[in-house]
Amino acid sequence: MWRRLSERLSVPGMLWLSVFAFTWILSAYSRDISRALDAKWIIKYPPAWRLSLKNDISSAMQWLIEDASFGLFSFTDMTRGIAWAIDQPYNLALAVLSTGFVEGLGQEAVEVLPAISWVAVVFLVVAMGQYTKDWGLAALVGCAFIYLAVFGQWDSAMITLASILIAVPFGVLGGLLLGIAAYKWRWVDKLLRPILDLMQTIPIFAYLVPILFMFGFGPVSALIATIIYAMPPMVRVTALALQSVPSETVEFGRMAGCTPRQMLWKILVPSSRSALMVGVNQVIMLSLNMVIIASMIGAGGLGYDVLASLRRLDIGAGLEAGVAIVVLAIALDRLSQAFAERRVDLMRSNRNRHLLLRYPRTILFVLVGAASLLGGYLFPILQSYPESLQFTTGVFWEDLVRDININFFDQLEALKTFLLTGFLLPVKRFLIGIPWPWGLVVISFIGWRLGGWRLALMALALSGFIVANGLWIKAMTTVYLCGVSVVIATLIGVPVGVFSALNSKADRIVSVIIDTLQTLPSFVYLIPVVMLFRVGDFSAMIAVVLYALAPAVRYAAHGVKSIDPQLIEAGIASGCKPLQLLWRIRLPLALPEIMLGLNQTIMLALSMLVITALVGTRDLGQEVYIALTKADTGRGLVAGFAIAFIAIIADRFIATGAERLRERFGLVKQEN
Amino acid sequence: MEIPVKLSCQHVWKLFGDGAEAFLSANDNVPSLQEIKDAGLIGAVRDANIEVREGEIFVIMGLSGSGKSTLVRCLSRLIEPTEGELLLEGNDLRKASSQEMIEIRRHKMGMVFQHFALLPHLTVLENVAFPLDVQGMDRSAREIKAREVIDLVGLNGREDYYPRELSGGQQQRVGIARSLAVEPDIWFLDEPFSALDPLIRREMQDEFMRLQAMLHKTIVFITHDFDEAIRLADRIAIMKDGAIIQIATPEQLVLNPATEYVEEFTQHIPRAKVLTVRSVMAVERIEEGERIDADARIESIAKKVVDSGRSLPVVDKNNEVIGSIDREAIINVLVGGELSACGVG
């Protein structure tokens, strides 16, 4: 038996197997070994050897806020200035959409002008839908906003909308300017590139901490975090869009005698308008993604509702607010997409009409707004949607969950126990048991085998950082949670992807489901999962799997679809049965693509892990989360970097692995 | 009576790659093609000398990658030459500051591009008015001017269309109108018709000739199509591997190709399209019969002469008889007989 096995395995296979076996033994007996050698440091990195990076960062922040000064003004003046600049438009938007304009404070406050009525807002979005595309879109966004009113989410939704309305222009403008700078000056580009890459892998929470520290708890901090989070894709999109303006167009601009400024604003930016609008859409979607997270540092609105009900474990309310975020996201997404794709030539006929006819929607909107404002004093229903006509589905969801819990308790519990004891816990024990010195050796070894000594050194340095900051155990917990989730997501996602690549009907259904999964804000996954499985690793894993499933499916489907049909025909011609075709030809050839999907799955899983800290995991995410609640900048950043480094190591390993597979199959490298 | 030179370039080099300038001066400004390649550089333009005279159509012709686009961009300093001198109306163009270049381009140069380079977000009218807008002309004035040139290229009625709603030929008409809106002295056209279908291309060439008959611009026209070159050119410069091999009238190119490379180009060209009456007429002067213009191409008068069945007098610009032409000479050209035998030059 053993001989047959070893005959079938190649030499590298044997090598990896023995490394794994050795690691397993070390892991299982690490305690005994350390006791026998009387070397506790083997399993626990001694606190005395730790870097004091955490404290250094924290005291640097302290210094920034208390003492730093740029001559004319201090650092605190600067943060106050920024806060003020953001606060003003935000208060205006909030007054228009939600609170109304009031004079005086507290009890004496007198409403000067009420907020814009729900009727007018619905009319506005309908008009925008019709303007940017057609009546279909108008109906969709109209229904979405009416939904918000009917299901009692209006007030919160308007607060959220106000913050989106402020965050998006700041994000777009900032991204645009940075992108332009990167286009114009090579050194800016060189500087920005690694920062943007890092920002994509650092969990958002990590930079919530310094923001919280500098700007305090409140909507301004939340807005700043949202802007920083949503800006990077705009920077990339802008730089790319400007670079892809045809060289002849640029030459034309120079021949027409454009000054550099005219070149930028009259030629480059407008002719890449549609590409830039894709960036705007990204900024909107990312801002909405941030809604719940931002509420941790002071944003109100729907995000706060979700977070609060999650903490109360009030599933119904949480789900309702979560769905409201999704509804808002869909409406804004479709609207901004339609705006990006809108063809200007459709409106040509307008140009020569009378002023009143030229802007029918704007004028109608002003009329409706004024009418509902005046009418609102007589008939309050015009101003705000009456509570008596609101529905709530909260009770329904709660009952549903209770029913499921009562009727299927045993089955759910059995599933949970089975997976926990059979899979999750053994993996966890194995990974956590690995003594850190050996862990470093193995990581460097893998790096060396895959990509030579450079990759080995990089992996060693990054994992060394984690160890040196005393985060080894927590990092391994992260790797474990991420690992099991990715394995399960792959086990589900790849077959589904392959199946949908081979069956066009399934493909259509699957892509609708995947699209929906991807538009949901990550928090929404937590609510039903926690309801059914309560807090803990298992719930976290399910939520991560749901969130990270999409790329596994997508890449597998794409990989199988893009196999050269001639190879399939060759397989059929040489007499392969369908199943052989799948195992011998389709899967191996799609493997590099599937690995890229795996890469994406890991990235998403890592970013979701931080969020699952809310349901009581004990990994790096929890570390970041605790730092947030304590406003401990150093701790949060260091843990954030640790997560980013895990992501970078995984990314480099898988990318070089996929590259080697490609070379082995002689496939050309594709841009992804 | 020499026609004044409008634009000239002397010993212009353009090498792409790092350290091109140092390399060039290290080689006393005369590296060979092989030396350039060995240094890892690309010799896009090598030692080009041309003089474009006022009011002429100067065609630069060569195969793909021969450096035509690079040369024409050097002439307008869209690409900075690695070495060499540029003179516009006798002034050193390479000494002009970037501010001065903006002024020169705004008022003296116009350019038409192979892929039209229209701005997708502007209408036809706005595209054509764009160069004037950049100069700061106010809206009503620039729209009047733009409508004028739109009329000129036959696009009236399409002012409010967007580029993507037009056919290729129409788009290039917009490109032409736009380059004419500033009334440039020098007109650069970089393969303006190469992206068009053959039929449309022909129509656009006619259109181009019609415009030039009205406007008398100084033109630098790029093409890789020899047929197009001989149809339009007063003079042709043939480029190969970045160097100019020969500059001559179409006729001279056919009669006296400088190298085998040029000869290969000219071989497949029907002589009647290129040769003028002057080059095949007999010196014997006769008076009777319909008078034939000495500068007309054989193609255009062949039928007349053959139909008449006799010798016809040939006259110069001043309508003075300078020779005669008969059926035999024409048929000789048409069937590709010996040229040099009857050529007078």
Ligand SMILES: Nc1ncnc2c1ncn2[C@@H]1O[C@H](COP(=O)(O)OP(=O)(O)OP(=O)(O)O)[C@@H](O)[C@H]1O
């Ligand atoms: N920016 C550049 N960098 C490097 N090499 C270039 C650059 N631009 C042009 N070249 C090279 O210079 C040579 C001449 O190019 P150019 O575009 O002038 O040719 P062309 O005659 O216009 O050809 P085509 O008919 O294809 O337009 C080519 O070998 C080209 O690859």
Ligand SMILES: [Mg+2]
């Ligand atoms: Mg070219």
